[in-house]
Amino acid sequence: MGTTQLESVPEPKYWHLRTVLTEALDSEFAVGEVLPNERDLAARFGVARATLRQALEQLELEGRLQRRRGVGTTVAPPRVGVDVGTRRQNWPGMADDDWQPEGCDRTVPPAAVARALEITSGDTVHTVRRSLMSQGQRVATELLYVPDASVPGLSAIDAPSAAARARAVLRELAHRDLDGQERAVELGSARADEAKDLDRLPGAPVLVLTTRFVAEGRPAAVSVATYRADTCRLTFGDSPEVEIHHGPERQAS
Amino acid sequence: MGTTQLESVPEPKYWHLRTVLTEALDSEFAVGEVLPNERDLAARFGVARATLRQALEQLELEGRLQRRRGVGTTVAPPRVGVDVGTRRQNWPGMADDDWQPEGCDRTVPPAAVARALEITSGDTVHTVRRSLMSQGQRVATELLYVPDASVPGLSAIDAPSAAARARAVLRELAHRDLDGQERAVELGSARADEAKDLDRLPGAPVLVLTTRFVAEGRPAAVSVATYRADTCRLTFGDSPEVEIHHGPERQAS
DNA sequence: GAGTGGTCTAGACCACGGT
DNA sequence: CCGTGGTCTAGACCACTCT
Numbered sequence: 001m002g003t004t005q006l007e008s009v010p011e012p013k014y015w016h017l018r019t020v021l022t023e024a025l026d027s028e029f030a031v032g033e034v035l036p037n038e039r040d041l042a043a044r045f046g047v048a049r050a051t052l053r054q055a056l057e058q059l060e061l062e063g064r065l066q067r068r069r070g071v072g073t074t075v076a077p078p079r080v081g082v083d084v085g086t087r088r089q090n091w092p093g094m095a096d097d098d099w100q101p102e103g104c105d106r107t108v109p110p111a112a113v114a115r116a117l118e119i120t121s122g123d124t125v126h127t128v129r130r131s132l133m134s135q136g137q138r139v140a141t142e143l144l145y146v147p148d149a150s151v152p153g154l155s156a157i158d159a160p161s162a163a164a165r166a167r168a169v170l171r172e173l174a175h176r177d178l179d180g181q182e183r184a185v186e187l188g189s190a191r192a193d194e195a196k197d198l199d200r201l202p203g204a205p206v207l208v209l210t211t212r213f214v215a216e217g218r219p220a221a222v223s224v225a226t227y228r229a230d231t232c233r234l235t236f237g238d239s240p241e242v243e244i245h246h247g248p249e250r251q252a253s
Numbered sequence: 254m255g256t257t258q259l260e261s262v263p264e265p266k267y268w269h270l271r272t273v274l275t276e277a278l279d280s281e282f283a284v285g286e287v288l289p290n291e292r293d294l295a296a297r298f299g300v301a302r303a304t305l306r307q308a309l310e311q312l313e314l315e316g317r318l319q320r321r322r323g324v325g326t327t328v329a330p331p332r333v334g335v336d337v338g339t340r341r342q343n344w345p346g347m348a349d350d351d352w353q354p355e356g357c358d359r360t361v362p363p364a365a366v367a368r369a370l371e372i373t374s375g376d377t378v379h380t381v382r383r384s385l386m387s388q389g390q391r392v393a394t395e396l397l398y399v400p401d402a403s404v405p406g407l408s409a410i411d412a413p414s415a416a417a418r419a420r421a422v423l424r425e426l427a428h429r430d431l432d433g434q435e436r437a438v439e440l441g442s443a444r445a446d447e448a449k450d451l452d453r454l455p456g457a458p459v460l461v462l463t464t465r466f467v468a469e470g471r472p473a474a475v476s477v478a479t480y481r482a483d484t485c486r487l488t489f490g491d492s493p494e495v496e497i498h499h500g501p502e503r504q505a506s
Numbered sequence: 507g508a509g510t511g512g513t514c515t516a517g518a519c520c521a522c523g524g525t
Numbered sequence: 526c527c528g529t530g531g532t533c534t535a536g537a538c539c540a541c542t543c544t
Contacts, residue, residue, distance in 0.1 A: 015455055048534045058456050062442055069511045070542035079439060183489040185438050187458060187482040189315055202268055203311050205440060229440040236436040301515045322530045323523035
């Protein structure tokens with residue numbers, strides 16, 4: 001009979017919800033505005049709270065929403081572009097470097113980092129912790145691994161304060177001649193300590209930018225920088241101002 | 254009394270599970286091996302299936318697991334490094350470009366792309382679809398937006414086949430003098446069409462690499478490339494061989 | 507303390523891939 | 526057909542923030 005065969009591919013409720021909410025965000029909400037709470041929203045759409053949350057999770061992943069326990073769900077501002085350009089081939093800590101040194105101690109780096117540094121696994125290296133602020137918010141944390149060989153002039157253990165020790169390592173590192181750097185970006189999830197730094201929950205999605213600095217033909221340092229994936233866009237261009245992507249919306253398909 | 258105050262910060266079950274499973278994967282499983290099914294695993298760990306799934310989701314996000322409906326959960330191979338280096342400043346389609354042209358039609362680009370191209374919103378442009386294979390698997394899809402002004406020599410509508418039309422646009426585009434390019438990487442979620450291309454479900458996490466090509470001082474084309482975030486690592490270095498990250502594991506904290 | 511999002515449960519049914 | 530992961534429900538309780 002007239003079974004017109006709509007819904008031959010019924011899309012999941014949470015996905016449909018995501019679409020509806022996306023459109024609502026584009027047209028009816030201003031940045032910073034708080035949404036109704038999850039229980040009300042779920043009731044309004046006639047779904048279980050878990051289903052609604054699946055949709056909200058998507059939107060948070062896409063940087064459209066921000067959720068904070070005990071507070072509520074708010075409309076997120078557009079992602080902030082963070083310039084990680086390759087042309088400015090500088091050592092960490094030079095010139096217009098916005099990173100804040102926070103501390104430095106000696107640790108055994110992860111096996112993969114030891115491999116990249118071409119040191120024997122198990123050796124300790126100087127490990128500088130730094131963080132990057134943008135618009136009043138911490139958007140990234142970094143661990144910079146510096147083998148002893150890269151900072152020969154470092155005068156014993158001069159330990160005035162954690163941050164001062166970090167600056168000393170950076171200053172000494174800058175004496176090497178930087179040949180170039182190799183980088184990779186991948187998706188990761190925040191460890192407990194990183195999550196705390198970034199004001200997120202453990203497991204929050206992050207962009208991991210790994211940089212290997214090469215000086216005088218040898219690996220001189222490895223940086224593992226962890227950016228909040230929800231709020232950041234990593235830019236590599238000549239003009240970081242360009243606002244590509246994330247306007248009213250990506251193509252509807 | 255002697256309440257030794259352990260567990261002052263009881264970590265969530267799913268997070269603890271993730272840790273346990275990570276260690277198991279590192280020590281007891283080989284790449285490609287299939288895990289027990291979710292119901293069995295949940296029972297074995299004494300948690301609800303939803304909780305176990307939360308842990309598996311994390312591990313899939315981190316590229317450690319691969320789950321396929323109707324099949325099972327398998328241990329994923331290490332992420333494949335995809336070179337998107339900036340040194341090879343080439344037009345799409347030149348030389349050692351591994352992308353496969355798949356089709357081309359005229360569409361109205363998303364508002365953000367129109368802005369980046371500096372064309373009036375609503376104008377149609379040539380839209381080339383391409384895809385990138387690696388190790389027998391499609392790892393990325395791309396939409397390349399090319400305004401008419403960038404391909405003036407294109408002879409009317411010569412339409413032998415979709416792929417041929419794509420090649421024609423690329424060929425014509427290469428006649429422009431490329432000044433440079435501006436790029437950005439951000440986290441996104443796969444639209445329905447992209448998900449199908451990449452053999453994932455809608456909403457799967459992807460790395461979106463947006464490139465604006467500049468020729469003769471004007472934006473000449475914009476590429477929006479969507480990479481599977483679970484299986485890809487985007488590399489920018491001089492030597493893409495470097496295997497940084499994702500060995501036995503990142504630092505335990 | 508009131509209200510928010512975060513975690514967890516124990517079920518049910520569906521969609522898909524292989525047989 | 527069976528077994529897999531994917532979706533969804535209706536509850537419960539916890540952890541946090543703000544007042």
